[in-house]
Amino acid sequence: MQKNDKKPLIVANWKMHKMLSSSKAMLQELIQLMPNGVKLDNIVLCPPATLLHMLIDQFAKFSIKFGGQDCSSFAADEGAFTGDISATMLKDLACEYVIIGHSERRKYYQEQNNQLKAKIAYAHNAGLTAILCVGENLNQREDGSYLKFLGQTLAETIPDSANFDNTIIAYEPIWAIGTGKTANLIQIEEVHQFLNDKVTTLLVKYSQKTTQMFEQIPKIIYGGSVNAENAESILASKQVSGILVGGASLDAQKFYKIIQVTQKN
Ligand code: PGA
Numbered sequence: 304m305q306k307n308d309k310k311p312l313i314v315a316n317w318k319m320h321k322m323l324s325s326s327k328a329m330l331q332e333l334i335q336l337m338p339n340g341v342k343l344d345n346i347v348l349c350p351p352a353t354l355l356h357m358l359i360d361q362f363a364k365f366s367i368k369f370g371g372q373d374c375s376s377f378a379a380d381e382g383a384f385t386g387d388i389s390a391t392m393l394k395d396l397a398c399e400y401v402i403i404g405h406s407e408r409r410k411y412y413q414e415q416n417n418q419l420k421a422k423i424a425y426a427h428n429a430g431l432t433a434i435l436c437v438g439e440n441l442n443q444r445e446d447g448s449y450l451k452f453l454g455q456t457l458a459e460t461i462p463d464s465a466n467f468d469n470t471i472i473a474y475e476p477i478w479a480i481g482t483g484k485t486a487n488l489i490q491i492e493e494v495h496q497f498l499n500d501k502v503t504t505l506l507v508k509y510s511q512k513t514t515q516m517f518e519q520i521p522k523i524i525y526g527g528s529v530n531a532e533n534a535e536s537i538l539a540s541k542q543v544s545g546i547l548v549g550g551a552s553l554d555a556q557k558f559y560k561i562i563q564v565t566q567k568n
Pocket of ligand 1: 479
């Protein structure tokens with residue numbers, strides 16, 4: 304598998320962090336740290352939904368792209384689903400991406416693969432790129448069943464509306480999220496190669512074309528305790544198209560250091 308020449312994608316998942324004023328102050332600090340004229344067009348910022356409108360209004364001009372952290376599995380546009388936000392509502396705000404199936408959603412809201420599949424289909428329908436998170440837990444890693452589990456997750460969650468442009472896979476081993484433990488490069492490359500092959504087969508099948516007709520490769524990004532110290536070596540891997548950053552994207556200085564790595568690549 305080869306990586307294309309584009310700058311690696313950096314997806315910042317802010318989870319349930321920051322208020323109006325603190326988010327604005329952090330991004331202003333980040334912009335000030337960047338050299339003049341640098342385009343932040345490989346950054347996808349996924350803040351809490353409460354901040355999207357204000358941040359898009361003030362910071363889209365720096366080429367930052369925006370995404371939601373989730374969308375409804377019940378309806379594409381509108382409906383009586385208290386607390387949900389639809390894919391079309393995200394698109395209406397000028398979001399281009401949405402994270403689907405983060406392990407925290409699976410853990411705290413018991414989200415199942417069939418729901419995630421519906422969310423991704425709605426995201427595609429709205430014109431969003433879905434960032435599907437997949438990852439094994441520590442038991443599955445230790446008993447060696449992780450590839451089988453990951454393959455099954457992909458088969459059960461990727462809808463037939465998926466193509467090489469509208470679907471990104473984020474490999475996030477659960478044991479590496481927020482723990483300070485990063486998967487090592489051998490572990491990352493093994494899984495990324497596996498996911499690449501599985502996703503390519505699915506996408507080729509869905510588009511009813513033959514593999515030979517495709518020069519595209521799926522985007523597989525890595526997430527789980529990525530920080531300023533390890534980002535460079537992870538991104539140097541040919542198997543890695545980008546990173547999904549949680550904790551280290553909340554601080555302007557730390558996030559700036561990660562972005563700098565991708566400006567050099
Ligand atoms: P982390 O989170 O970088 O804080 O480990 C990553 C994620 O959960 O997406």
